[in-house]
Amino acid sequence: MPDPTPRVKVCGTTSLHDALLSAEAGADALGFIFAPVSKRRVSPEVAREAGLAVGPVVARVGVFLNQGLTEVLRTAEAARVSAVQLHGPLSSLYVREVARYHPVLRVLRPADLGQPDALEVLSLPGVTPMLDAPEPGGGVPLDWAALRDVFPAGAWLAGGLGPANVAEAVRVLRPAGVDAVSRLEKAAGVKDVEQVRAFIQAARLQAAPGT
Numbered sequence: 254m255p256d257p258t259p260r261v262k263v264c265g266t267t268s269l270h271d272a273l274l275s276a277e278a279g280a281d282a283l284g285f286i287f288a289p290v291s292k293r294r295v296s297p298e299v300a301r302e303a304g305l306a307v308g309p310v311v312a313r314v315g316v317f318l319n320q321g322l323t324e325v326l327r328t329a330e331a332a333r334v335s336a337v338q339l340h341g342p343l344s345s346l347y348v349r350e351v352a353r354y355h356p357v358l359r360v361l362r363p364a365d366l367g368q369p370d371a372l373e374v375l376s377l378p379g380v381t382p383m384l385d386a387p388e389p390g391g392g393v394p395l396d397w398a399a400l401r402d403v404f405p406a407g408a409w410l411a412g413g414l415g416p417a418n419v420a421e422a423v424r425v426l427r428p429a430g431v432d433a434v435s436r437l438e439k440a441a442g443v444k445d446v447e448q449v450r451a452f453i454q455a456a457r458l459q460a461a462p463g464t
């Protein structure tokens with residue numbers, strides 16, 4: 254039986270200080286956003302330093318939005334991330350190419366489910382789907398009940414998750430992992446330690462047997 258405890262990713266890490274804060278709070282993965290449009294954008298150099306500091310176990314995920322293949326591969330290498338998260342309307346060929354070099358979290362919107370390209374992505378080795386709202390980093394939750402019958406096995410969940418609602422999301426969809434950013438901040442790109450701790454605890458609470 255698969256482990257019902259979701260992995261927990263804290264995204265939008267922009268400093269060494271916040272990387273250590275999230276790791277000490279128990280995060281399984283840290284997200285580093287390299288999308289130029291993001292108010293949480295971080296340089297590969299800072300991501301690399303922060304990623305090295307959290308030790309061998311915490312995953313470091315480079316987050317990209319509709320960026321060129323060469324840019325993604327070069328940035329991921331420079332930042333020494335352990336996985337890549339891909340947002341945007343990307344072909345399955347592109348996703349497959351990135352997955353030759355890095356484990357991939359491929360972000361899909363609910364409307365993508367059932368589309369031929371999304372189905373192909375779900376079958377690619379080394380690619381894990383993540384369901385997110387149409388506007389990444391927007392803090393808007395998905396309709397979990399509506400997704401219950403179509404949520405892909407082994408998928409991660411993002412979109413407006415925070416300490417107050419993550420346990421319910423986990424209860425409804427049983428995702429393999431959860432990911433959040435905007436509800437864990439005191440300002441854009443700056444973590445709120447209480448929210449980070451509470452998010453990680455709440456995500457794991459509902460996973461206990463019998464709940």
Ligand SMILES: O=C(O)c1ccccc1N[C@@H]1O[C@H](COP(=O)(O)O)[C@@H](O)[C@H]1O
Pocket residue numbers: 264265284286288290291292293316317318340385386388389390391392393411412413414432433434435436
């Ligand atoms: O947060 C951003 O600025 C961002 C920009 C570009 C791509 C992804 C981004 N964030 C991702 O958005 C989701 C959920 O965010 P939220 O919790 O709803 O605020 C998460 O996967 C982040 O990695």
